[in-house]
Amino acid sequence: MAFFNTVALLNTRVAVILLALISVQAVALPQYDEDQHLGVASCASSVCHGKSKAVEDKNVMLNEYRIWSTEDRHARAYKTLLSSESKRIAKNLGLPSAHTAKICLDCHTDNVAKEQRGPKFQINDGVACEACHGGSQQWIESHTEEGVTHQQNLDKNMYPTEDGVARAKLCISCHYGTSNKMASHEIMGAGHPRLSFELETFSANQPAHFTVDADYKTRKPYISGFKLWVVGQVEMLKSSLNLMQEKLVNSEAVVPELFFYDCHACHHAMSDTRWQPTSAKKGMPPGAVRLNDASAMMLLSLLDVIAPEQHKALKAALIALHKASLVNRPALNAAIIKLQALVLELDGQLVAKQYTDQQLKAVRNNLLAQASLGEYRDFVTAEQAFLAIESITISLQQGTALETQLNLLYGSLENEALFSPLKFQNLANQIKKAFK
Numbered sequence: 001m002a003f004f005n006t007v008a009l010l011n012t013r014v015a016v017i018l019l020a021l022i023s024v025q026a027v028a029l030p031q032y033d034e035d036q037h038l039g040v041a042s043c044a045s046s047v048c049h050g051k052s053k054a055v056e057d058k059n060v061m062l063n064e065y066r067i068w069s070t071e072d073r074h075a076r077a078y079k080t081l082l083s084s085e086s087k088r089i090a091k092n093l094g095l096p097s098a099h100t101a102k103i104c105l106d107c108h109t110d111n112v113a114k115e116q117r118g119p120k121f122q123i124n125d126g127v128a129c130e131a132c133h134g135g136s137q138q139w140i141e142s143h144t145e146e147g148v149t150h151q152q153n154l155d156k157n158m159y160p161t162e163d164g165v166a167r168a169k170l171c172i173s174c175h176y177g178t179s180n181k182m183a184s185h186e187i188m189g190a191g192h193p194r195l196s197f198e199l200e201t202f203s204a205n206q207p208a209h210f211t212v213d214a215d216y217k218t219r220k221p222y223i224s225g226f227k228l229w230v231v232g233q234v235e236m237l238k239s240s241l242n243l244m245q246e247k248l249v250n251s252e253a254v255v256p257e258l259f260f261y262d263c264h265a266c267h268h269a270m271s272d273t274r275w276q277p278t279s280a281k282k283g284m285p286p287g288a289v290r291l292n293d294a295s296a297m298m299l300l301s302l303l304d305v306i307a308p309e310q311h312k313a314l315k316a317a318l319i320a321l322h323k324a325s326l327v328n329r330p331a332l333n334a335a336i337i338k339l340q341a342l343v344l345e346l347d348g349q350l351v352a353k354q355y356t357d358q359q360l361k362a363v364r365n366n367l368l369a370q371a372s373l374g375e376y377r378d379f380v381t382a383e384q385a386f387l388a389i390e391s392i393t394i395s396l397q398q399g400t401a402l403e404t405q406l407n408l409l410y411g412s413l414e415n416e417a418l419f420s421p422l423k424f425q426n427l428a429n430q431i432k433k434a435f436k
């Protein structure tokens, strides 16, 4: 009997550990968690996160609501759906209105299922606290208690925004899309702005409502700078491959979903004859519509410096993807599966690594070298290369010293309708010495 009990106990322990492992790996995004979302009003009182100034004696600032509501564009995300721009988009799509359409609400507010909306939940709150931190039903009471650890909050379904991969998945779900919600070419054709995203830059651009000080670091890990850039590129590549598989490969439509392609492959003046394949698109004939491969191109610039063998493998798989995209859907699927396997292999490795300043500089030199060789001719890739160069420069605390050069390069991307691949290439060539 005693023996049996011990075994049963051990089995429960194993089950608990397994469950814990599974829950870390597959945390549901806040929009799809199973808890009640109680609404901003439940977070914003003046004794909670609604103070006018940051407090000194608590481990969090407690003025998060004020920062969010006055400085953070997420607070305006629902109001955007009432604008004349949104009205035009809705009209073009044949929707009764933008602020009642699920497809718009899914990214412009915390659009959880009706049964999960608590008494103070307001659909017009926009992308508010629980859209990122998860439904607070289980932790709203306990998370303020003395001695409660971050892990205890996570166990009650607080979303792990401090974790780089989890954060990337969260931001990408709205800033790129998922199988449940996408700003498709149809939506863009109706007038929606093109979505562009880079995790490190967007994390820095969202007005911070937290401080990463010594106290913070005792409570939870924090990832920032170059590593966040790496995580963002890996997750973006994974997301885009998964979505491509679902929406391109499994579609019967004659014209494929154009969301996945380089927008400027089609959208530029016919008199601007710029065809010239880059090495990743070797063998593509003139006039080919090419897939947006910006995140793979960015990872290549990193691997070239830190892992030449893996660079070779990823490059070969990318060339194969572009070729297959001109053959048929089964060929495309096979090429996607190959890339997915490679990325999975790289994933843990790249994210766990510590990067030295020397390596950062080498990656930046490589980005500028590739740019000046004309390898970043697609607007999206040029844009990502610029964001990477800027992000590394800021990480190395050279932002002020190299401001002129960064501004020059940015100038060539500021208006995408006027983007010239040749100008970008020449500019990169001209400024690259200053970055050495």
Ligand code: HEC
Pocket: 073, 074, 076, 077, 078, 080, 106, 107, 108, 109, 110, 127, 131, 132, 167, 170, 171, 172, 173, 174, 175, 201, 202, 203, 205, 206
């Ligand atoms: C629920 C969807 C959603 C999530 C999750 C989300 N965002 Fe956003 N984000 C938006 C929308 C919608 C806007 C545009 C708001 C507007 O102006 O109407 C936006 C705007 C922004 C902006 C301003 C962009 C600009 O051009 O100035 C930044 C920066 C940003 N988000 C960063 C992030 C980061 C970082 C994350 C992840 C921690 C994130 N977002 C998660 C939907 C979301």
Ligand code: HEC
Pocket: 080, 081, 083, 085, 086, 087, 089, 090, 093, 098, 101, 103, 104, 105, 106, 107, 108, 173, 174, 175, 176, 177, 178, 181, 182, 183, 187, 192, 193, 194, 195, 196
């Ligand atoms: C996949 C998520 C997603 C979907 C679906 C989506 N949006 Fe957006 N939308 C965004 C994000 C993210 C931004 C901010 C882009 C940026 O600045 O980087 C944005 C920006 C906008 C803007 C420009 C806001 C500004 O201040 O410049 C308008 C207008 C807009 N969306 C309307 C709509 C409408 C109307 C719908 C429904 C037809 C819709 N959106 C569907 C994510 C989405």
Ligand code: HEC
Pocket: 043, 049, 059, 060, 061, 064, 065, 066, 068, 074, 127, 128, 129, 130, 131, 132, 133, 160, 161, 162, 163, 167, 209, 210, 211, 216
């Ligand atoms: C677009 C996503 C997003 C929204 C919206 C958002 N947060 Fe955050 N929040 C983050 C990220 C990212 C962090 C930093 C990583 C972390 O510590 O989890 C953070 C951190 C925090 C922290 C932790 C500070 C610390 O020192 O541990 C608090 C508290 C917080 N947010 C409260 C709020 C409140 C209250 C709101 C609504 C008024 C809000 N957040 C809205 C993304 C968001």
Ligand code: HEC
Pocket: 185, 188, 189, 190, 191, 192, 193, 194, 195, 258, 259, 260, 261, 262, 263, 264, 265, 266, 267, 289
């Ligand atoms: C395969 C070619 C192709 C690709 C790739 C492509 N588009 Fe389009 N796009 C078109 C066509 C065709 C139209 C319809 C043009 C018209 O009505 O005059 C269009 C229309 C549009 C419009 C509306 C323009 C108007 O005149 O009203 C926008 C905005 C747009 N696309 C954005 C994008 C974005 C953003 C991307 C990248 C994610 C993209 N397109 C990728 C072919 C393409």
